[in-house]
Amino acid sequence: MTQNFVMGFGGTGARCMEALAYLAASRSITEPLHMLVVDPDETNGNVVQCLDQLRRYQSIQQHVAPNRESGARPFFSTPLNADLGSESFLWANPQPNTAFQELIEYTAQPEDTRALLDLLFDESDLKLTFEKGYIGRAHIGSIDLLRTLETQIRTIASSSDDDRARPDAMRSFFSTLRAATQQPGGAHLLVVGSVFGGTGASGLPAIPSLLQSVLLSGLQKKLTIACIQVAPYFSFPQGRAEDPDSALHPLATQAALYHYSLTDVGYDRVYLVGAPTREESNSGNVVGGGAQRNVAHYVELAAGLAAAHFFAEPPDKETPEVFACGGLSVRWDSLPYQRATDVRKNLVALGTFCLLHAQFLAGSLDKRRHLETKWMSDLRSARGRELGGQERELRDLRDFAKRYLDWATEIQRISDVELFTLRELESVSALSSVAAGGRSREPYHELITNLNMTRDVDQNSGAGWYVDALTRATVDFCRSNYAAWWSRA
């Protein structure tokens, strides 16, 4: 079976990975994924938010499995970084406080080389450290990232496959990738990042050539590699003169795409994703750190769907193809690859699931009000499972759900976006209006009724049973509540 790998570079890459996690959670993507976020600034708000979600997802997914007999898949049944710890999701710069000039050994270079470097980099460039990332300086980031990746990958190329047990996330990622190319199904690798920023713009061009040195000779044919190039889709207020300026993003994009048009970087397929307008994503000009956290955007969802398309329909490497997708407004039917992934049904059902758990059931579980309910007695029967209500995976589920609802709410605030219709989340009526077309007048009652009527749930743990049963209850409810479009979606 082909194994799927995803690398996300920088903050934009991390945001796209977060959207990809929601597609996996909702079952729009069902094949296991091995994911890695690469960012020199591990405190970057976007990266932290993504990693928090991936770690919570992994904590929940360990309890949920597809039904052995019917093959039905509950939410959270798609493995992400299976059999690896939560530290496998992030690779950050191991030397964030080392100045760039030390990394390139500027003072040890011969005079003519130093003269060349002086032409390419000014004094601030040479003194730059990376605790806040590359700060839009792709001309620095590309060199540092290339140097770092080369070092890591050279280590892998000279080591055996057993070394993938080492804790370093990047080594584990590439070791596993190399091992996958030695299997009959081969591997798909997707690289995602912005073309206008720092880390993404630095990493995207570097990967294909570096992989040549990782893969054993003759096995490169078993690796299909694609990239998602994210064009500017957000802006932020202008800061100081030395701070990044989002007004320059389109110019940086133009330069990057010109380079890609002239140079075969080595990808078998390229997805270009962007938006016609750039919404303001942050109230301030924040350079790195936890405050650099942008609001969610539908472009990230589109990137996730592009990933789903690549994994399901990889290129045959012989025939060039061009895919295009867009519209005057962003609706479910204008999203790329939406029908094959059932993205409307899946994300709306996941939204209902998350709303029900986070707003209503999580509190009841925590206070053990669920004892003596019909569904709790079903959970306990036959297998002796238990659900105390305060398990860690339930809290992770609540936090994951809250962030998903925030993500969906942030997307729906963008003008001309007609995806979610979440309002007044604390109200029971919100359960029937995650998207347009809901008609139930007693959604909470119907959902709990469905939960009580769920039969033959075969999960090993109480938390797994709960997620599986709640998935079925939610999907059955949505099928009825959104009858106006459910069968046509």
Next chain:
Amino acid sequence: MTKLMYWVIAIGALLFGIAGAVMLQPPQPENVEIRLLEEFYRSQYVVSSMIGLLVGLGFGWLATQRIRHKPEDRGADFNSRVMSWGLASAAIATVTAGFTAATMASLSPFDPFAPTEKVMLVIGSGLFVVILAFAFAMALFAFAAYSRFPQWGGRYAILRRI
């Protein structure tokens, strides 16, 4: 109200009815055949049981239309609401059965008594309480059985799934 208490009441009422029907004797006034009174009471056992069955099933259906899951409901509180409806059905069935028995007594051939005297004759006996007990018990059983119908999926179940 717990399930245990519900079943203690239901079974207790049924046992009381059976014991009463077996051990108690009908009134024995002069000028009225005992056989007529015995037949009357036996027929009322059936009538009151049917009343209990219909009222219990009716309340069972009504419960699905009225009892709702609410946020922050405790499982025990919800179950208690369901069983309260069961008890209400039993109370209604009991009153209905008593009224029916009294009405039918007034129309019965217990000559030479006047209608009101016939009613007083019937309800003055311990077997009248047995009639009420059958209605009460049957309503509780019928309500519990309705909660197990497939379309309910046992969500209001008072009977444990086998």
